[in-house]
Amino acid sequence: MIALRLRHRFERTTLDIDFNTPTPGTTVLFGPSGAGKSSIVLAIAGLLRADHTYVSVDGVVLADTDTHFFMPPEQRRIGVVFQDARLFPHMDVQANLRYGLRRAPAGPIRFDDVVALLGIKALLCRRPHTLSGGERQRVAIGRALLSQPRLLLMDEPLAGLDTPRKAEILPYLVRLKTMAALPIIYVTHALDELTRLADTVVLLEQGRAVVTGPLSDIAVRTGLSLAARDDAAAILTLRVSSHDPVRRLTLLEADGISLLVPMLNAATPTVRVRIPAREVILASAVPATISVHNVLQGVVRAVSQDHGRHQALVEITIGTATVLARVTADAVERLALTPGAPVLALVKSISIDILDA
Amino acid sequence: MWQALSPDEWQVVRLTLAVAARAIGFGLPLAVATALLLSRQRFFGRGLLDTLVHLPLVLPPVVVGWLLLLTFGLRGPVGAWLFAHFGIRLVFTTSGAALACTVMSFPLMVRAIRLSLEAVDPALVQAARTLGAGPMDRLVSIVLPLALPGVVVGAIVAFAACLGEFGAVITFAANIPGQTQTLPLAIYAALQSPGGEEVAARLSLISVTLAIAGLTISEALGRRLRARIGR
Numbered sequence: 369m370i371a372l373r374l375r376h377r378f379e380r381t382t383l384d385i386d387f388n389t390p391t392p393g394t395t396v397l398f399g400p401s402g403a404g405k406s407s408i409v410l411a412i413a414g415l416l417r418a419d420h421t422y423v424s425v426d427g428v429v430l431a432d433t434d435t436h437f438f439m440p441p442e443q444r445r446i447g448v449v450f451q452d453a454r455l456f457p458h459m460d461v462q463a464n465l466r467y468g469l470r471r472a473p474a475g476p477i478r479f480d481d482v483v484a485l486l487g488i489k490a491l492l493c494r495r496p497h498t499l500s501g502g503e504r505q506r507v508a509i510g511r512a513l514l515s516q517p518r519l520l521l522m523d524e525p526l527a528g529l530d531t532p533r534k535a536e537i538l539p540y541l542v543r544l545k546t547m548a549a550l551p552i553i554y555v556t557h558a559l560d561e562l563t564r565l566a567d568t569v570v571l572l573e574q575g576r577a578v579v580t581g582p583l584s585d586i587a588v589r590t591g592l593s594l595a596a597r598d599d600a601a602a603i604l605t606l607r608v609s610s611h612d613p614v615r616r617l618t619l620l621e622a623d624g625i626s627l628l629v630p631m632l633n634a635a636t637p638t639v640r641v642r643i644p645a646r647e648v649i650l651a652s653a654v655p656a657t658i659s660v661h662n663v664l665q666g667v668v669r670a671v672s673q674d675h676g677r678h679q680a681l682v683e684i685t686i687g688t689a690t691v692l693a694r695v696t697a698d699a700v701e702r703l704a705l706t707p708g709a710p711v712l713a714l715v716k717s718i719s720i721d722i723l724d725a
Numbered sequence: 726m727w728q729a730l731s732p733d734e735w736q737v738v739r740l741t742l743a744v745a746a747r748a749i750g751f752g753l754p755l756a757v758a759t760a761l762l763l764s765r766q767r768f769f770g771r772g773l774l775d776t777l778v779h780l781p782l783v784l785p786p787v788v789v790g791w792l793l794l795l796t797f798g799l800r801g802p803v804g805a806w807l808f809a810h811f812g813i814r815l816v817f818t819t820s821g822a823a824l825a826c827t828v829m830s831f832p833l834m835v836r837a838i839r840l841s842l843e844a845v846d847p848a849l850v851q852a853a854r855t856l857g858a859g860p861m862d863r864l865v866s867i868v869l870p871l872a873l874p875g876v877v878v879g880a881i882v883a884f885a886a887c888l889g890e891f892g893a894v895i896t897f898a899a900n901i902p903g904q905t906q907t908l909p910l911a912i913y914a915a916l917q918s919p920g921g922e923e924v925a926a927r928l929s930l931i932s933v934t935l936a937i938a939g940l941t942i943s944e945a946l947g948r949r950l951r952a953r954i955g956r
Contacts, residue, residue, distance in 0.1 A: 441854040454852040458870045458954040468856035
């Protein structure tokens with residue numbers, strides 16, 4: 369577990385953060401710019417001495433102002449990937465990668481594995497100023513990984529990149545999650561990075577941690593900022609159960625929920641899917657012939673009306689999962705959608721985004 | 726023209742280069758340390774040190790030479806101590822000439838080195854910290870290599886300045902052929918003796934050549950070193 373308590377008064381704003389997050393796994397700190405995300409990263413790394421700090425990672429206390437304990441950054445073994453890669457310009461890529469490795473105690477993360485994971489073998493003899501932005505960021509990630517950190521901090525590592533470069537790096541980050549049983553704290557204000565990477569999410573607003581929890585919960589909680597967005601969606605992690613080559617469909621399953629999607633080519637044991645709230649249809653009975661494959665039996669958990677736009681957001685519990693449906697105010701009345709009411713959620717197979725492919 | 730140089734004149738050139746080399750060899754590590762101190766630390770007496778370092782730039786060189794005499798002369802506090810304990814005498818010696826050059830060129834070195842130290846991106850130093858590098862380690866592996874172009878250029882410019890140092894050298898170390906008579910002092914001596922204009926002209930030409938060579942090398946080297954770190 370990572371425990372963080374942080375209070376700091378800046379000239380204009382104050383930071384008052386308190387959250388615990390499980391390890392291993394990826395925790396995404398999500399919030400608009402100015403919410404204090406980067407300050408949190410600096411404080412965890414020890415580069416910012418906050419007025420009041422308590423940081424511990426898996427039982428190792430890194431700073432505690434109550435006992436006047438402050439471990440200097442060079443002893444914390446926290447790998448940091450900064451937004452501007454910060455590669456050392458007087459060293460080639462190989463020397464950059466080995467900088468932290470040479471100074472770290474022996475650890476499980478091997479040079480060749482990292483080079484292969486990040487696809488940077490061809491860059492080893494290059495100088496940082498000859499690299500593209502995306503290449504630089506990959507090298508920076510490798511350098512931090514090889515310092516055998518107890519925790520990897522990533523401060524908006526994709527924010528300086530254009531969309532194609534982001535798309536180039538995101539798969540590497542997804543693979544990184546699966547490679548090392550390494551806790552990661554990832555800072556971003558981009559929703560696609562949150563949905564692709566987060567296991568746990570910490571929502572930040574104006575220097576405060578509003579809520580902390582598993583992404584699958586936080587994403588669908590009406591009343592929180594994620595569900596209030598127009599692109600609100602449920603994020604589910606499902607087992608790849610079986611393929612049907614005749615119908616060209618794949619069956620995905622989790623506790624009490626199963627979904628049919630167009631057949632997957634990749635052979636991964638689990639996939640993460642995104643079901644947009646706008647794409648979910650609610651019904652009390654299903655017509656006999658319908659193109660929709662997924663008719664899910666559920667129970668309404670909450671209904672949140674948006675009176676200004678004559679719409680409502682409905683939370684539906686299906687098995688242990690929750691999905692969101694955005695419907696008109698009229699539909700809520702016609703179907704008598706109130707908490708506890710049974711309902712059918714219809715999800716078109718092609719409206720399910722497969723995120724991990 | 727080179728054939729026209731007499732053995733005596735060759736000796737002057739060699740001595741001048743030796744004095745300048747010693748001056749830089751002794752002064753450079755001190756200049757790096759001073760520049761580090763001035764650029765990073767806040768400490769009591771920092772302003773005083775800053776002023777002291779820059780004093781030779783604004784004082785008449787003769788005054789510097791005289792102050793050196795007062796301090797390092799055989800009856801000066803430091804000079805007497807050095808002679809009593811180590812048998813080292815600085816006045817009227819080659820080492821004395823080098824010391825005078827060190828003091829005079831010191832501000833040039835410190836300024837150049839300090840500027841390049843302050844140009845090192847603190848973000849890179851932070852990154853090195855998170856990768857496990859302690860203070861000394863960061864200095865050696867990040868700060869100094871990145872500041873190297875400034876250090877080298879500063880040293881070469883100071884070297885060139887040492888070749889031409891006159892007032893402080895003649896005051897502190899006197900004008901002794903073969904010991905303290907560097908190029909400018911030899912030119913001065915030649916002009917003082919009847920019919921010495923030709924010797925003075927030849928030596929002056931050498932002086933100009935050395936100065937231009939120094940500046941050219943420093944410029945080229947600085948550019949190459951900066952290219953290595955991608956600036």
